[in-house]
Amino acid sequence: MAHFIYGVAQNTGKGFxxxxxxxxxxxxxxxxDVWCIGNNVExxxxxxxxxxxxxxxxEAQALITAEVEAAQAAWDAESDEYKATHQRPxxxxxx
Amino acid sequence: xxxxxxxxxxxxKYLSEDPSNGEDGQVWYNSTxxxxxxxxxxxxxxxxxxTMITNRNSSGFCGTVSAALQxxxxxxxxxxxxxxxxxxxxxxxxxxxxxxxxxxxxxxxxLAIGGYSPSISYTNSTEKYDGSSWTSTGNLGTPNxxxxxxxxxxxxxxxxxxxxxxxxxxxxxxxxxGSSWTSTPSLNTGRMGxxxxxxxxxxxxxxxxxxxxxxxxxxxDGSSWTTAPNTNEPGGGTNTGAxxxxxxxxxxxxxxxxxxxxxxxxxxxNATDSPGAIAxxxxxxxxxxxxxxxxxxxxxxxxxxxxxxxxxxxxxxxSIPGSGRQGYGVGxxxxxxxxxxxxPPTSTQNQFYDGASWTSLASIxxxxxxxxxxxxxxxxxxxxGNTGSPYSALTYVYSRPGNSWTAVSSPGNINTARGLGxxxxxxxxxxxxxxxxxxxxxxxxxxxxxxxxxxxxxxPTATGNGVGSCxxxxxxLAFSGQNPxxxxxxxxxxxxxxxxxxxxxxxxxxxxxxxGAxxxxxxxTFGGWLDPGGSVSTEGxxxxxxSTRPNMAGSAANNxxxxxxxxxxxxxxxxxxGYTAVEEFTGETISNNVNxxxxx
Numbered sequence: 001m002a003h004f005i006y007g008v009a010q011n012t013g014k015g016f017x018x019x020x021x022x023x024x025x026x027x028x029x030x031x032x033d034v035w036c037i038g039n040n041v042e043x044x045x046x047x048x049x050x051x052x053x054x055x056x057x058x059e060a061q062a063l064i065t066a067e068v069e070a071a072q073a074a075w076d077a078e079s080d081e082y083k084a085t086h087q088r089p090x091x092x093x094x095x
Numbered sequence: 096x097x098x099x100x101x102x103x104x105x106x107x108k109y110l111s112e113d114p115s116n117g118e119d120g121q122v123w124y125n126s127t128x129x130x131x132x133x134x135x136x137x138x139x140x141x142x143x144x145x146t147m148i149t150n151r152n153s154s155g156f157c158g159t160v161s162a163a164l165q166x167x168x169x170x171x172x173x174x175x176x177x178x179x180x181x182x183x184x185x186x187x188x189x190x191x192x193x194x195x196x197x198x199x200x201x202x203x204x205x206l207a208i209g210g211y212s213p214s215i216s217y218t219n220s221t222e223k224y225d226g227s228s229w230t231s232t233g234n235l236g237t238p239n240x241x242x243x244x245x246x247x248x249x250x251x252x253x254x255x256x257x258x259x260x261x262x263x264x265x266x267x268x269x270x271x272x273g274s275s276w277t278s279t280p281s282l283n284t285g286r287m288g289x290x291x292x293x294x295x296x297x298x299x300x301x302x303x304x305x306x307x308x309x310x311x312x313x314x315x316d317g318s319s320w321t322t323a324p325n326t327n328e329p330g331g332g333t334n335t336g337a338x339x340x341x342x343x344x345x346x347x348x349x350x351x352x353x354x355x356x357x358x359x360x361x362x363x364x365n366a367t368d369s370p371g372a373i374a375x376x377x378x379x380x381x382x383x384x385x386x387x388x389x390x391x392x393x394x395x396x397x398x399x400x401x402x403x404x405x406x407x408x409x410x411x412x413x414s415i416p417g418s419g420r421q422g423y424g425v426g427x428x429x430x431x432x433x434x435x436x437x438x439p440p441t442s443t444q445n446q447f448y449d450g451a452s453w454t455s456l457a458s459i460x461x462x463x464x465x466x467x468x469x470x471x472x473x474x475x476x477x478x479x480g481n482t483g484s485p486y487s488a489l490t491y492v493y494s495r496p497g498n499s500w501t502a503v504s505s506p507g508n509i510n511t512a513r514g515l516g517x518x519x520x521x522x523x524x525x526x527x528x529x530x531x532x533x534x535x536x537x538x539x540x541x542x543x544x545x546x547x548x549x550x551x552x553x554x555p556t557a558t559g560n561g562v563g564s565c566x567x568x569x570x571x572l573a574f575s576g577q578n579p580x581x582x583x584x585x586x587x588x589x590x591x592x593x594x595x596x597x598x599x600x601x602x603x604x605x606x607x608x609x610x611g612a613x614x615x616x617x618x619x620t621f622g623g624w625l626d627p628g629g630s631v632s633t634e635g636x637x638x639x640x641x642s643t644r645p646n647m648a649g650s651a652a653n654n655x656x657x658x659x660x661x662x663x664x665x666x667x668x669x670x671x672x673g674y675t676a677v678e679e680f681t682g683e684t685i686s687n688n689v690n691x692x693x694x695x
Contacts, residue, residue: 011673017410018411024143026390030672090627
């Protein structure tokens with residue numbers, strides 16, 4: 001069984017994920033509202049309750065990569081002064 | 096109406112304190128508190144606790160849930176970590192990095208047995224840990240990998256495994272007396288990756304693969320291995336266990352799974368799955384164990400317990416409205432009453448969080464980013480930063496009761512214009528700033544008395560680029576700053592009101608932290624930049640050393656950090672899922688599952 005499921009769900013703020021959720025399953029958020037979720041009953045239920053859309057790992061990765069590349073292009077266009085104190089957005093690889 | 100003793104044949108005991116290990120439903124009168132008390136139903140299950148400093152699998156693991164030791168593992172690492180029941184801190188490195196090593200003992204008397212790495216191949220190297228460092232001891236008779244060890248540092252048995260020298264999958268069994276290994280009768284079936292429990296004279300080994308996954312169980316009586324009942328599920332890969340020969344706990348059964356089984360000396364029964372996969376662990380008993388895996392972190396198992404542990408965790412908070420905040424400003428206050436001000440490019444934004452949602456406050460008179468400061472839920476001081484170029488020396492104080500800013504005129508200016516430094520102070524009228532970018536990193540420290548800045552004793556090392564900080568004017572903490580010769584940013588400095596001294600290094604070399612929560616002896620920090628990107632890591636400081644806590648859900652560098660070590664707030668930040676994200680941290684609590692009986 002795969003360790004993770006992947007989905008897109010918009011973070012609605014308070015209550016979107018609770019401390020109980022974090023204790024019950026793995027959860028990691030990424031750009032493009034992509035979430036990497038521990039593959040157990042509680043994790044799958046959470047994604048469904050948040051009206052999330054399940055994605056394949058490749059689909060989720062593509063969404064993130066598109067946002068990262070846009071952010072990198074924006075950083076590249078910034079001044080040297082800005083770059084001195086702001087890191088260039090890094091590539092993200094889903095687990 | 097029937098009395099309690101008539102219903103249950105027992106009288107209510109009159110005790111001066113709660114019993115340490117009451118039975119389910121037991122009732123007593125606590126004469127000290129004056130309450131009728133009842134022991135709640137005992138609980139069994141897994142909880143998720145802290146993350147490892149360095150994620151890994153196939154590591155060596157020994158100890159207990161409150162004092163565990165983990166060493167080696169994937170990546171052929173030599174890193175050692177020590178667990179105190181709440182988080183992991185760094186221990187001394189193995190002499191030789193490796194993975195798939197056998198292990199046993201305790202946190203202060205551990206044993207690393209064999210293993211493999213490309214540089215040393217299958218090894219017979221054995222090392223002892225004394226609570227701080229590893230030293231070599233007598234070598235295994237045959238180099239071996241993915242074998243299991245049980246017992247103590249001075250009375251161990253290691254069995255099974257795989258190595259070229261042993262012809263691949265093997266049934267080797269060797270005992271260790273604290274200085275040398277002796278060959279003993281072999282397992283009945285050779286296999287690698289098996290788990291075990293017990294002692295050097297009464298051991299149990301189960302599962303493993305040769306080459307397919309097995310359910311085999313064998314018991315060692317001090318002179319030979321005999322076949323015991325199979326586990327319910329096969330377990331190839333690496334397996335994990337705790338307990339004794341007749342009361343064992345198998346978890347992560349099958350190599351990085353959630354499956355758990357219990358053995359009673361006669362048969363195996365399925366138990367509650369762990370929330371996430373487990374790759375290695377230990378515990379000391381069938382009812383108390385701890386395991387880890389990459390990326391699921393640390394999970395603890397407790398059975399039949401009269402206490403309830405509620406593990407620390409992050410939860411989502413109310414999102415910052417609009418496009419959110421990148422951080423790079425000053426945040427002060429508590430988890431339910433925080434002010435966050437400033438940020439890039441040169442923001443006048445100033446907002447308040449009430450524990451659920453954000454409201455806009457009076458704008459900063461002049462847009463500013465990268466400033467340092469301090470304060471509380473009512474007032475915030477921000478000094479320096481960028482209002483353009485070069486760095487500013489201006490000081491602004493915000494008062495929430497009046498919802499107004501005061502631009503402090505000279506001598507309110509700081510003496511060394513800077514940004515991205517530390518700010519320590521629980522009030523806007525009393526604090527210090529230290530380090531930062533001028534743009535070169537500085538050691539300069541300045542004290543604020545409510546109306547003017549005075550240069551005081553400097554930091555030992557120039558540091559900047561987002562120094563983390565918390566604490567007060569007389570008990571401050573600065574950490575995770577970069578300095579010219581070291582970009583990994585583990586250094587911590589403690590301020591006693593007069594001087595800076597070195598504190599314990601951070602376990603994780605995160606930089607661009609920018610904030611901190613709590614006090615000098617009970618601090619928490621989270622996020623930052625850890626090559627190659629934003630970090631989700633969280634660490635706590637106890638006045639001496641840092642140890643890990645559960646990760647945030649989303650990475651964030653340069654975020655606003657407020658609150659305390661057990662009730663902290665992370666708001667906004669860069670290099671994560673978005674600038675609007677907010678998370679709230681709640682520390683671990685342990686409560687006795689005993690309640691007052693009340694008449695309703």
